[in-house]
Amino acid sequence: METHNVGYHESSFLDKEGKVRSLKIPVVQELAGRGLARLPDNFKRFHHPNLTPTAFHDVPTINMAFLKHGSDPMARAQELAKLAQAANHLGLFLIHDHGIAKEVVEGAREAIRGFFELSYEEKKASVGSYDNDVNNIGYAGNSNVKSDDQAWDWVDRLGLRAFPPIAPHENLHVWPLKPSNFREAVEAYVGEARRVMDSILVSLAEALSLENYDVFLKYFHPKDSEIKLRVNYYPPCPSPDQTLGLFPHSDPSGLTFLSQFGSSHGLQVFSREDRTWLTASWPQDQLLVIVGDLLEIMSNGKLQSTWHRAVPLRDVARGSIALFYNPPPKTLIEPVAAADGQDDAYRKVVVEDYVKHYYKVIPNVDKMAINFAKLN
Numbered sequence: 001m002e003t004h005n006v007g008y009h010e011s012s013f014l015d016k017e018g019k020v021r022s023l024k025i026p027v028v029q030e031l032a033g034r035g036l037a038r039l040p041d042n043f044k045r046f047h048h049p050n051l052t053p054t055a056f057h058d059v060p061t062i063n064m065a066f067l068k069h070g071s072d073p074m075a076r077a078q079e080l081a082k083l084a085q086a087a088n089h090l091g092l093f094l095i096h097d098h099g100i101a102k103e104v105v106e107g108a109r110e111a112i113r114g115f116f117e118l119s120y121e122e123k124k125a126s127v128g129s130y131d132n133d134v135n136n137i138g139y140a141g142n143s144n145v146k147s148d149d150q151a152w153d154w155v156d157r158l159g160l161r162a163f164p165p166i167a168p169h170e171n172l173h174v175w176p177l178k179p180s181n182f183r184e185a186v187e188a189y190v191g192e193a194r195r196v197m198d199s200i201l202v203s204l205a206e207a208l209s210l211e212n213y214d215v216f217l218k219y220f221h222p223k224d225s226e227i228k229l230r231v232n233y234y235p236p237c238p239s240p241d242q243t244l245g246l247f248p249h250s251d252p253s254g255l256t257f258l259s260q261f262g263s264s265h266g267l268q269v270f271s272r273e274d275r276t277w278l279t280a281s282w283p284q285d286q287l288l289v290i291v292g293d294l295l296e297i298m299s300n301g302k303l304q305s306t307w308h309r310a311v312p313l314r315d316v317a318r319g320s321i322a323l324f325y326n327p328p329p330k331t332l333i334e335p336v337a338a339a340d341g342q343d344d345a346y347r348k349v350v351v352e353d354y355v356k357h358y359y360k361v362i363p364n365v366d367k368m369a370i371n372f373a374k375l376n
Contacts, residue, residue, distance in 0.1 A: 006030040007120040009141030009156070021148070025141045027120055029156050032235035032317070039239040045151045057269070057278035059288065060086035064196070065097035067203045084207035090269050091291040091306035092280070095200075098287065100192040105287070107181075108189035109261050112321060114179035115158060116233050127158065127176040137161065137174070144247075144362055154243045154312045156233045162190045162323070163227040190227055190323060193257045197325050200255065200289060208302050215336055216298050219327035220254065228324045234266060237312035245310035245318075250367050252358040253292030253324040260284055262318040270307040277309070293358070294326060294351065297373045300335035301345040307367055327351050349373045 008024040015021050026040070065071065066079040086093035118126065127139045137159050142152050158176070160166075166174050175183040201216040219225075234245040245266065260266075260282070267280040267288075282288055296305040310320065327333060329352035338344045349372070358369045 011142060011145045013146050023145060025152055027141065027156055028154050029233065029235045030120055036238050039242055043152050043154055043243045045243055056281045058281045059092060059094050061094040061096060063097050064095050080203065080207040083203060087204060087291050087303045091304045092269065092288060094282065094286045094288055096286060098196050100196060104188050104192055105259060107185040109259060111179050111182045111185040112231050113261060115176050115182060116319065118178055122178060126178045127173050144359065153246050154234060154237050155245050158231040160229050161226060162186065162229045164224060186229065193323050194227060197255050197257055204303065210336060216295065219331050219333055221328050224328040226326045230322045231319060232310065233319045234310060234312040235317050236315050240312045240314050243312065245312040247363045248307060248309040249362060250305040250307055251290060251292040251324060252355045253326050254294045255325045256290040256292055257323040257325065258288040258290060259321040260319060263313055263316045266310050266313060266318045268309050268311060293370050294333060296370065297335055297346045297349060298333050300338055344375060346373045347375055
């Protein structure tokens with residue numbers, strides 16, 4: 001089946017001569033819905049190494065109830081040790097007993113699923129889009145397209161700034177108008193997720209045996225910190241072994257808070273020790289936390305951000321709901337002091353400077369963006 005007569009996302013970039021170029025990228029949800037039998041060449045990654053991971057990997061699970069003060073001291077110490085290991089090893093972990101009511105999580109999932117069940121025309125009319133990689137606002141397709149010959153990801157996405165509230169823009173609905181309860185359901189979830197992420201930031205400082213347990217949390221101002229929401233929707237793909245749903249990357253965040261729907265497979269993480277990709281074993285009903293670049297900088301490398309990617313599936317649609325938690329853009333973050341006798345590995349950076357640099361240099365084959373903050 002050809003890709004004509006389907007909806008398109010617009011993407012613009014600067015070419016090597018500094019001229020603005022525009023591309024029209026097909027809406028993959030529409031391609032999949034028309035029974036696409038062959039993957040269009042623009043989505044194929046002919047030279048991408050090891051698209052097929054070698055094994056499944058059980059993601060460490062942290063019981064948030066054990067981390068509360070007043071819980072059994074031995075269980076709490078063990079859970080803190082697990083947290084430190086997980087955050088440094090692959091840079092991600094599952095959480096349970098976190099206190100977010102099931103109906104709050106499901107309410108957000110249902111509202112987001114409802115948006116993607118709309119027709120292409122309804123989605124465009126409901127929220128609009130921005131052509132801005134840093135803001136990531138609106139309904140769009142591939143982000144960070146930098147050239148004509150770059151392979152496209154098999155994804156449609158929805159992005160918005162969930163906190164603090166953003167002023168309405170002309171011809172752009174910041175929050176989708178449909179489903180009618182979208183904003184209410186998502187804001188309820190974001191508020192609960194923020195409470196949990198604040199708790200995790202404190203627990204991570206304690207797990208690292210830092211003197212000040214607020215050493216990370218102090219940067220996340222109650223009124224001005226940012227939470228950006230990104231939904232990546234991966235429709236069924238005719239050739240999932242030839243493409244990616246989302247290119248390899250780390251996140252330019254402090255923490256990333258993830259939920260998913262449709263399937264429990266699709267997230268892959270890179271093992272630094274084995275130099276290979278692993279499929280994360282991540283049950284649909286659990287929440288995942290990922291260490292972002294900003295937290296790696298704040299921790300002076302004691303915590304490592306996750307190099308990860310997403311793959312589409314042949315017969316199942318999957319969606320991931322990511323909340324990116326960042327200090328206010330103008331905040332100067334400072335790495336914790338290195339251990340006695342060791343040199344600092346990272347320098348002070350302003351959050352918005354790092355984020356702008358990140359979007360300027362990605363996509364990459366490795367964690368090149370973090371070099372912006374490294375001293376060596």
